[in-house]
Amino acid sequence: MPETLVEMKNITKTFPGVKALDDAQLTLYKGEVLGLLGENGAGKSTLMNVLGGVYIPDSGSISIDGKEAKITNVVDAQNLGVAFIHQEIALVPYLSVAENVFLGRERMSAGMVDKRKMYEEAKQWLDMVGLDVNPATMLCKLSIGRQQMVEIAKACSLNMKLLIMDEPTSSLSESEVDSLFEMIRKLKNRGIGIIYISHKLEEVFTITDRVCVMRDGGYVGTIITKESDRDTLVSMMVGRALDNYYTRTFNEPGEVVFEVKNINSGIRVKNCSFKVRKGEIVGFYGLVGAGRSELVKAAMGLYPRDSGTVYVKGEDVSKLPTMKIQERGVALVPENRKLEGLILKNTIAFNMTISVLNKFMKHFRVNAKKEKEIVDNGITSLAIKTPSGQQKAGNLSGGNQQKIVLAKWLASDPDILILDEPTRGVDVGAKAEIYKIMNDLAAKGMAIIMISSEMPEIVNMCDRLIIMSDGRISGELDKSEFDQQRILHYVFAEEK
Ligand SMILES: Nc1ncnc2c1ncn2[C@@H]1O[C@H](COP(=O)(O)OP(=O)(O)OP(=O)(O)O)[C@@H](O)[C@H]1O
Ligand SMILES: [Mg+2]
Structure with a gap:
């Protein structure tokens, strides 16, 4: 029996005029990659923002490692081991890689920021994720894929238990996607739970163990990836089968x-x-x-x-x-x-x-x-x-x-x-x-x-x-x- 890492139950969240989450739920095991799927606006990012302490839900409960988790802000979530890579990169472009890794917890000595120490420590985390860059490099000089690796290095340095990735591959090249997947597999082997949001079904089939589907802010179901197929996932997401995915009638072009x-x-x-x-x-x-x-x-x-x-x-x-x-x-x-x-x-x-x-x-x-x-x-x-x-x-x-x-x-x-x-x-x-x-x-x-x-x-x-x-x-x-x-x-x- 897999060990449960996170359990979210009966989560509700309302914004003015919008019920973003309506009795949503999710269970994540240790060492698994859980895909989180749903149409645009289904509530995926909002549910993860609740877990990451960005939003406080109107009601519902969260437990991490079997204990009730009180998450009222981002720091609470971090302390509980929740790391979050957002839909858009959330690092500071004009700071060095090392400064980004230790943002808000700069390494000090004698009341001053100890850059050397910070670079050394950062280097270790960068090595761990297999990112070969100088920690003094300004972040914006790196490709999006590498910036994302810096985010993962940062998450590792924060002692994460679970990593949330919200559409991480949307700006990555194919080889960057490959190295991201390699990294995900490594983290998984270390017992870290990963929640992976994506609209690319091929990726979901490649990297996830189970898939949790949401629709209209609510929970639809969770299935084992290997036992599922594209049509099943699509109809869970959309609520009906989608025939005719690509529509194209070819005509003789004009001038x-x-x-x-x-x-x-x-x-x-x-x-x-x-x-x-x-x-x-x-x-x-x-x-x-x-x-x-x-x-x-x-x-x-x-x-x-x-x-x-x-x-x-x-x-x-x-x-x-x-x-x-x-x-x-x-x-x-x-x-x-x-x-x-x-x-x-x-x-x-x-x-x-x-x-x-x-x-x-x-x-x-x-x-x-x-x-x-x-x-x-x-x-x-x-x-x-x-x-x-x-x-x-x-x-x-x-x-x-x-x-x-x-x-x-x-x-x-x-x-x-x-x-x-x-x-x-x-x-x-x-x-x-x-x-x-x-x-x-x-x-x-x-x-x-x-x-x-x-x-x-x-x-x-x-x-x-x-x-x-x-x-x-x-x-x-x-x-x-x-x-x-x-x-x-x-x-x-x-x-x-
Ligand atoms: N701060 C906010 N204020 C008002 N409405 C919001 C806010 N954040 C999210 N919503 C609404 O909540 C609903 C769920 O949004 P959410 O971003 O969670 O969807 P999503 O599943 O991540 O979609 P996508 O795949 O497009 O990223 C949407 O209808 C959205 O407009
Ligand atoms: Mg989203």
């Missing part, structure tokens, strides 16, 4: 509406050229850092171009500022919703309509009815979970924030839509919804560019695939030529 010729931008974009036609979906695939986001940003004038030309519907727009390019019908949905896509302290309605103000403004007066129409339409068509359009964007769950960014750009009704990782952090049901919307838009003649790191969606949704490696376009494949081997050949083209 070229977007063309990029010989673009160069710094060291990340090297002499790239491509064309996109009306009604087609073109995928951009490559490793994290291959230059895909930089290329589209350079094309949109968001990054400086050293050379190259951009044509929108035949017109040379190379000299135009980004806003003028947008006005000609090009929309870019960025990958980093927190930094580029959303104003978190403003309402959903504000965020959704900011790109289309001209559609319902007349002589500087806002047409409230039109605005409401756009907002309601966005909320329904993408199934955004919120009490109303007046909710602050920052209060929504991670995946629902992503959906607002998408809704905002769809509202502008572009002819050319560029999506950078559109389904990152989005649950299975909403993914299917986004695929369906993309299909409908393409069928109506929209030209769509989709940057994605997920091979299955690229292969199933695209007419054509452009592969980038080290800043260059290393290959282009037509639908009939899609095959994993071939794609990977181009992905690693520059590394030989």
Whole structure:
């Protein structure tokens, strides 16, 4: 019989207008990886925030190691051995790695911070997680994957019993994911319990022992991963079976509406050229850092171009500022919703309509009815979970924030839509919804560019695939030529 490490029972938590947790429960054993699954807004992060001392529940009980746990703040949770790696990195970018590990418990001697001692100790923890960096390095110099390893090193130094990871792989490259999984297995062997939140089912099947599913703030059930399959998990999450995951009806594409010729931008974009036609979906695939986001940003004038030309519907727009390019019908949905896509302290309605103000403004007066129409339409068509359009964007769950960014750009009704990782952090049901919307838009003649790191969606949704490696376009494949081997050949083209 496995030993129980954490038991959460009857947990309820209400925010104004939202019952985020409704009689939720969870049991975690020692030395296991427990997947925590559910649709966007199901309450996963909130339940973990309760365990981590970020939120105090309205009711319910928590026990750790068989003893009732009184968790009223983050420090309580830390003292009980709870370590938490949040959906977004929570370290301080402009401090050294060592300072981040010992933040709030700096190593002192004679009333002064003892840097040498701190670096030495930090080095031991970094070695333990197999991270080969100098503890004096400034954190922001590291890749996201390495920053995450620093968070794990920090958690280890805090003597954790359990580690919560909220969508840890959303910004990691494939090799970083591999080393993260290796680390998770090591921690597991040391008896640490791990709660792993993810929307990527392949990962859940690879790394978890059991899976706990939540829906609408409540508990659905817990199952043993080996004895389960994709369809079972999906129907537990969504409450029904999802047929038709990828929707795509292929049409004969029309004329070229977007063309990029010989673009160069710094060291990340090297002499790239491509064309996109009306009604087609073109995928951009490559490793994290291959230059895909930089290329589209350079094309949109968001990054400086050293050379190259951009044509929108035949017109040379190379000299135009980004806003003028947008006005000609090009929309870019960025990958980093927190930094580029959303104003978190403003309402959903504000965020959704900011790109289309001209559609319902007349002589500087806002047409409230039109605005409401756009907002309601966005909320329904993408199934955004919120009490109303007046909710602050920052209060929504991670995946629902992503959906607002998408809704905002769809509202502008572009002819050319560029999506950078559109389904990152989005649950299975909403993914299917986004695929369906993309299909409908393409069928109506929209030209769509989709940057994605997920091979299955690229292969199933695209007419054509452009592969980038080290800043260059290393290959282009037509639908009939899609095959994993071939794609990977181009992905690693520059590394030989
Ligand atoms: N501080 C807050 N104020 C108001 N509502 C909140 C707050 N935090 C969370 N919520 C709401 O609680 C519900 C659960 O959110 P939570 O972040 O736990 O979802 P999640 O399962 O983690 O979703 P995702 O997969 O999108 O990250 C959502 O409806 C969300 O809008
Ligand atoms: Mg979440």
